[in-house]
Amino acid sequence: MATLQGDNVVVPQMKLERLLSMKGGKGETSYANNSQAQARHARSMLHLLEGTLDAMSLPPPTDTFAVADLGCSCGGNTLFIIDVIIKHLIKRFDASGCAPPEFQAFFSDLPSNDFNTLFQLLSPLTIKGSLEECLAADGARSYYAAGVPGSFYRRLFPAHSINVFHSAFSLHWLSQVPESVMDSKSPAYNKERVFIHGASVYTAQAYKQQYQKDLAVFLRSRSHELKTGGSMFLVCLGRTSVDPTDQGGAGLLFGTHFEDAWNDLVEEGLVDGQKRDHFNIPVYAASLQDFKEVVESDGSFSINKLEIFRGGSPLVLNRPDDAAEVGRALANSCRAVCGVLVDAHLGDQLSNELFDRLERRATIHARELVEHLQFFHIVASLSLR
């Protein structure tokens, strides 16, 4: 839990998983209202997801078929994806001459995720017999649903219980900010910065090591939980540069203007410099090589597909030439994904000030943001060896 020390809220590193979540509810800065870009990026990758499902051998239809979405968050994106996966599998079972099995979907995220908002979006369960009924009933849910709270950097499910793991836009979140990055005596101390983007080589090394450690634990955990013949489809922020201090789109979202907004608060005397240094975004956009090295050294999975996919901008804009709209969209996007961490570190009032400064700065740089803010995603299709 966060504890009070003087006027600082200190979040011990190992407790990050108790705190981290996207902004819940349905307000202007909620994740539910700021995840249309992720929805669009996910839709542009559906052919890759379906390719993964087509490459699986179908289990006996008498077994329950279990799908888990890891890092599901609280918007409609996870419901859309689970629906796509299950409808695609129903078609495959039908094409093979079998009645579809019963499907179970697990929505998994950290305990602080707004599962209530998510569950309220679930349509009523209508398990039906024929393929036509399953596919025609638009908006109907043809699977049993359950929520699974916990970090995907630990075991979440019993051994050999899941057929398909899906995870989108989540695995770039580290389990913690690397300790040395917050240690003023370490060469990796990220002084005057809040993200790896543009940081020193030592800071970058610390982030990379944390990423390697976390991804290895993730893979090992999933390797125990997958059923024989099971598959995993993963999408996470990636970068095209070899240099990890160039985080591409993530750098523009969590570095650059966001960092300048923090510095504004320091210069205005609203936040102490050290307090700023003790906030870092636990995100790492990996290169394909980073990802591949960890999968290969773990050795539990074969890589069926691995590519870097141009996702486009995280901003959804009605009028890209309206600088004020661009500024607001950037601030809302940033707040939807890391606002909860900032609120815990600064308190609500200073957090408002920070995102206010970010909006102003992003408005000034609107044109650059529209032209250059691009996300790239690592897309991986893995199966058990």
Ligand SMILES: C[S@@+](CC[C@H](N)C(=O)[O-])C[C@H]1O[C@@H](n2cnc3c(N)ncnc32)[C@H](O)[C@@H]1O
């Ligand atoms: C940007 S959201 C992605 C949501 C959704 N998959 C989508 O496509 O819109 C990232 C999610 O990853 C979750 N997350 C981050 N670290 C996690 C961890 N260690 N274990 C489980 N979920 C985690 C966050 O809580 C958040 O809900």
